[in-house]
Amino acid sequence: MSLTHFNEEGRARMVDVGEKDDTKRVAVARGYIEMKKETIEAIKQGAIKKGDVLAVAQVAGIMGAKKTSDIIPMCHNIFLSGCDIEFQIDEENSRVYITAKAKTVGKTGVEMEALTAVSTAALTIYDMCKAIDKEMIIGDIKLIEKKGGKSGHFVRSD
Amino acid sequence: MSLTHFNEEGRARMVDVGEKDDTKRVAVARGYIEMKKETIEAIKQGAIKKGDVLAVAQVAGIMGAKKTSDIIPMCHNIFLSGCDIEFQIDEENSRVYITAKAKTVGKTGVEMEALTAVSTAALTIYDMCKAIDKEMIIGDIKLIEKKGGKSGHFVRSD
Amino acid sequence: MSLTHFNEEGRARMVDVGEKDDTKRVAVARGYIEMKKETIEAIKQGAIKKGDVLAVAQVAGIMGAKKTSDIIPMCHNIFLSGCDIEFQIDEENSRVYITAKAKTVGKTGVEMEALTAVSTAALTIYDMCKAIDKEMIIGDIKLIEKKGGKSGHFVRSD
Amino acid sequence: MSLTHFNEEGRARMVDVGEKDDTKRVAVARGYIEMKKETIEAIKQGAIKKGDVLAVAQVAGIMGAKKTSDIIPMCHNIFLSGCDIEFQIDEENSRVYITAKAKTVGKTGVEMEALTAVSTAALTIYDMCKAIDKEMIIGDIKLIEKKGGKSGHFVRSD
Amino acid sequence: MSLTHFNEEGRARMVDVGEKDDTKRVAVARGYIEMKKETIEAIKQGAIKKGDVLAVAQVAGIMGAKKTSDIIPMCHNIFLSGCDIEFQIDEENSRVYITAKAKTVGKTGVEMEALTAVSTAALTIYDMCKAIDKEMIIGDIKLIEKKGGKSGHFVRSD
């Protein structure tokens, strides 16, 4: 197995996707941020009453998805046709689950955009809650589903 | 407990730190990316022979740290006086551990910069290996240590 | 009437335009910046002799148009096929009128790009003249015309 | 009166502020976006129930303030110590008023940051409502107050 | 001969390429950075043993290519389908030669992307070696080859 991102000198390159077809592509990524019970409670109260941490994280995640090729060195600067993020609060484990879906019509997949959206949303939640909780953990960020392109339909089994 | 990032209307604001002193501040964050044995092997071989995934991730992480305030909505645009990243390969668990240290002399802490560096480095490793492994997991991103400023010296216990 | 920019949780999303056709699209926006007689005079003299405020505003406006999706959270990152800006000095009302035209061949309109170009050009004029005039007013920024896409040809009546 | 932003060749330069003192500086800017009654109503309902246009505009405005020196050519890249935005709905005139306050401790004023925050927030409201209203007008963006630095305390009279 | 980048008022515009066809386009640019013998030696040792200046310059050059339209005012924001950079060490003249190839499928050429990649890589080498050599010179940056589009195949003769 060899990594495609390196040229003959062994240095990184941006892989040429010029020969690939423009197809509809979708990717879904997920991850969570775990925190103290009190922190989850503060987020929930804000969401209901006022001060919605998750609304800010949503905006940050979508803007992050658009910045992906600016942040990830070998990532192509694609046209993102759509992006959405969903949050689920898991009170038992004191976690906020973040699911991002990214879409394009283009020559290369959008998994990096979905993963960057999740990652940016999680960091934003961290930033907005860090005054009351320094021990939050961002975890389990992974690709859930990927459609379009020649590699076919991938659905994560676990 | 209330979140400081909201104004009286309940909408997000960038907290005023103008009254705080300029002090030396350091933050250390850590996380990992878990992958197949073959993927770790490909990274290791590249690092030794040619095609150094971690060198690219290092550059991405440091540039990511400098972009933190551009990515995280309520984060201050501070002067970063230094930034470094270390990688450790944990073959038993098939993980690359990423540790980032960020430093400033300024009015606000640099934990978001350290966390963003780890997160960006992990996403970059993901991007460069995704052609051979779609099931990598980014996990356990957290603050390890934080020095400087009025909140004192924080060291994570676990 | 409901706003399309929100998902079922009531949080913002980037609307999916993947199903839309690639068509030629044009948008024209206009606005003005009003200032003291002396300030308009200084701009005019610069434009004729040396020190062209409007040349700088022109560059800023075009670069602003290209940054639109980086500035406006739910805006798609489209390919801008062309952009131009015109200035008209209205001496009677002591205003500089700014008209921006943006063009694309793509799946979504370019009115935000035209409006951002006008807005950025106006702010740049403000910045360059603020040492001699603190009371300038940026006003009446609006869409003048929009062509292409399924919503048809819009021309503002007033 | 001459414009300070030009060098001896008559071309733009970034004025040297290296000799100025670091002082606390505050600027307040204001503007509005005018729209149809139905559009204001849609925003209000969203703010109360779900789909808060103004929360997105708030995030965009604050991020816009941080991007000011990247957007306005001759503007210094200052450290912004704080930023907040307030919205007031004027139902009689069918307008949303946007007030932004920016703060720094530095060598140059923050009026451009406050004005850019207002401008970006207004454009974001436009973007999110344009599917139901193409005739919105962004108007009357101006400096309201400015404190700090050698030019003293400015308060707009009207 | 007249420059196409200006409108009828004589101010800069982004030329409209909306009528052009989407074709495969390639551009190759080259340049060098000249330095002391000891500096070249330090780079070579790093490349062999550890501390690879050229690996960092490679990443910077590719990221620079993606930022071209953000840096060059009248440049279109195109989709870059691929980008690669090669370094050759010319020990006799104590130079590192940098060759960048950029590719797109689009309406306009990619020579600016290739030139910006060379330029950014050279500046990065400068930055990383400036502690030991203040007299480096970046030189001879030029277009070597250009294919695709109506202007045909250009190959530089010297």
Add this chain to the structure above:
Amino acid sequence: MSLTHFNEEGRARMVDVGEKDDTKRVAVARGYIEMKKETIEAIKQGAIKKGDVLAVAQVAGIMGAKKTSDIIPMCHNIFLSGCDIEFQIDEENSRVYITAKAKTVGKTGVEMEALTAVSTAALTIYDMCKAIDKEMIIGDIKLIEKKGGKSGHFVRSD
């Protein structure tokens, strides 16, 4: 001699400058772009009559200086207190000479900002003239002078 930009693992880091004093620092860099006689003539006519290529290059160069730390991976994100660019037309050699001066009050030098300004201005001239001249050459970009900081006053001898 060893390069300071690498950590113990031999990977790049952003050198810590937190211990350095804030001092006034100035750097001057210079370079040229060489072109056909007709191209120089077109630029000169534009500068006199209308269509000022150099005015656009000036704006691009100053904005480029502000983006330096975003473009050059290991470069610190400093506050730039001032920046200016001068052009000299050398008709004999058919060159435009570009001289950039950057200033800061801070912990690290501004030579990269001055060099990036020259480089960006040269690329912008290239972009605006490339429709009439594909054989321009950007050359001889180097540091001319550097003041401030512990390394003392450097003036290039040739």
